[in-house]
Amino acid sequence: MAKSNAARAAGPGRLAPRRTAPQLTPAELDRLIHERVRLGIVSALAVNDKLTFNELKGLLRVTDGNLSVHARKLEEALYLACAKSFDGRVPRTEYRLTPLGRSALERYLDHMEALIRATRER
């Protein structure tokens, strides 16, 4: 299976993000994952080792363009790792959640739970 240049550079069997992590403040990180489609992508990948572009598209019921844009944003933030290959002649794109992405989801869940707790305690 042929992988992307970045994945190949990371060594066999490993998926590597393409860029270095941008320096984001916690508020910005929150916004990044707060958007519905991106939240869906991260949530779906949290319970799967990897998902293909088409699997994510079917699961989240979004268009190719929409998914592509949001996945790229998550990839740029190093929340996702992407590997491109060919299944016969058909291009295949697979996404995995990186440890950074997983911890961002955990922080986001904590944040939501804290919000709910805070309003209940009022």
Place this chain on the structure above:
Amino acid sequence: MASPQPLHDRALDNLRYIRDTMERAGSFTAVPGWGMVAVGVTALGATLAALNRPRDADWLTVWLVEAVIAITVGGWALVRKGRAAADPLLSGPGRRFGLAFLPPLVVGALLTAAQHGTGATRVLPGTWLLCYGTAVVTAGAFSARIVPLMGLCFMALGTAALFTPVAWWPGFSAVGFGGLHIVFGTIIARRYGG
């Protein structure tokens, strides 16, 4: 103009969305490999017990008893593995797996009753293999890829059993309910944690 959604409601809505997405995206991983091996062994025993029983009622009784044993053993193993893996059986992928698994089995039970009633027992083993295989294929859509593959093997055997001589029945039963369960059960147990 609509009033803005309170923060509390928005947070709850987001958490619900995350949970729903995870449930839809998740797969059912509690298919019990060792339980399937045990079912395979009991099926081999049933094949032996049903040999040399020419009366339909006799060999049918053997296989009905085997069905009860298999459901009990397989069900117990499934619940045990599900609990160990914190994989809920009554919600999310577990629920979808069950809902997809049961209808073909119910069809199989109804066809068994109808075929026995009309004396068309010649097609029973093929019917059982086909219905069970269909159940495994449909439910397997919500589980690891090896599960539907096992179902397809059952369906292939069932198809062959429908069009081969009656004398071959024990072979199909042994290879299908015995052999396939043992082989695929061992692979699932080794690759998917029991």
